[in-house]
Amino acid sequence: MLNNIYTTNPETGREIRVGGTIFNRLIQDQYDYINGELVRRNNAPPRWLRSYFFNTITHKRVIGGGRRYFELVNNGWDIENDYYLVPPLVISDPDPNPDAVRRNPVTFEGLISVHGESLAKCNMTLCRECFIPITLGINEYCEEHQ
Known part of the structure; x- marks a missing residue:
């Protein structure tokens, strides 16, 4: 019964079977099998490097x-x-002017509808002009916008 003999492929570092297809391709193209090792021939073409x-x-x-x-x-x-x-860029309606005013601007009523309860618990509200938090009182505007 024949034992499988293996050697190291000098191009990949993996073990290959002596007499196998990869071994035979290496022997045919650019290597000699001497003392159980694959030795590169002097007249072998330069190695093909993968990109x-x-x-x-x-x-x-x-x-x-x-x-x-x-x-x-x-x-x-x-x-x-x-x-x-x-990958190819998928551009779905890019904003031509990102610095322009939003299409749906923030309003005082919109902010109060979302944050009104939490502001009321803190006894605060927002300035109607600049939306800065102010103490809940008679004025609806901060000191700058009175």
Whole structure:
């Protein structure tokens, strides 16, 4: 009965079976098997380095040219700085002028309807002009707006 013999793949650091498909590919392309180790030939072509891209959503690396890479690129993802995979932006009616007055401005009546009870417990109310808390009394305005 034959025992399975294993050796370390020099490209990945994982153990591979001697005589297996990965072992045979390494032997055929660029390595010799000497004394139980894979030794790189002097005339072997330079190693092919994988390119990786960083998925900004999952925070994992994606192999360039791989299945997942093509799925993302074909779905409109952008590559920034030759490394970051950024999803397409979904812009739903951006506010053209964020500093402009709100469409639904805050009113005194709106604030009192929400916070009136808690202000009454503290014996306070709000100035009708600037909404600053003031002591409950005769005046409805703070000292600045009287």
